[in-house]
Amino acid sequence: MNKDQFIQKLYPTLPVSVIAPMERLNTPGSRYWIANDGLWVETYRPWLYLLQPVSVANKGTTPFGVIPAPVLELPKLPRAVLTEFVERAIDACPNEIGCWIFLDTEGRHRLVWHDQVGTPDLLHYTRPTPNPGESLVWDIHSHGKEPAYFSSIDDADDFGDTKISMVIGSLNEAEYTLAARLTSREITITLNS
Numbered sequence: 001m002n003k004d005q006f007i008q009k010l011y012p013t014l015p016v017s018v019i020a021p022m023e024r025l026n027t028p029g030s031r032y033w034i035a036n037d038g039l040w041v042e043t044y045r046p047w048l049y050l051l052q053p054v055s056v057a058n059k060g061t062t063p064f065g066v067i068p069a070p071v072l073e074l075p076k077l078p079r080a081v082l083t084e085f086v087e088r089a090i091d092a093c094p095n096e097i098g099c100w101i102f103l104d105t106e107g108r109h110r111l112v113w114h115d116q117v118g119t120p121d122l123l124h125y126t127r128p129t130p131n132p133g134e135s136l137v138w139d140i141h142s143h144g145k146e147p148a149y150f151s152s153i154d155d156a157d158d159f160g161d162t163k164i165s166m167v168i169g170s171l172n173e174a175e176y177t178l179a180a181r182l183t184s185r186e187i188t189i190t191l192n193s
């Protein structure tokens, strides 16, 4: 298999039919769709389904079928898991702290405090390894006294992962701040606005 064949097998690219309904991707991976208005991406993971526009025009530009609406299906982070993180983050403040949360195929959570060294500006950590059948779903870190936002360092950290990233900040104040987004290869979707 040459490099072109490898990339095209990994990311099949299909025209949307004008007569038949689309069949959902149901194995882990991604594929691109050429729809009437341009390029869409479809991604499936055991915990995620998305069908989103990547590069589209206002009007139909191709002879192919229409994708009627974007789809985004995500799991919900249990409140108790978020509370556990926030308590540790307040204790660590002003230093940053982080955790990863894996989901198995039964929908069970596993929170991992990875090996880490946090300062008020940075978090160095070793990426934990999932157990068989687990997926990384949430990557949460704190910003100490700083507000929650995605820094350029966070952008670089998240690149290449398909996951939900969360930042919790303003931990020295009465109410913390939170920023959340889904990242995947093609798109980043803000989740808390």
Ligand SMILES: [Zn+2]
Residues within 6 Å of the ligand: 141, 142, 143, 149, 150, 151, 154, 167
């Ligand atoms: Zn950050």
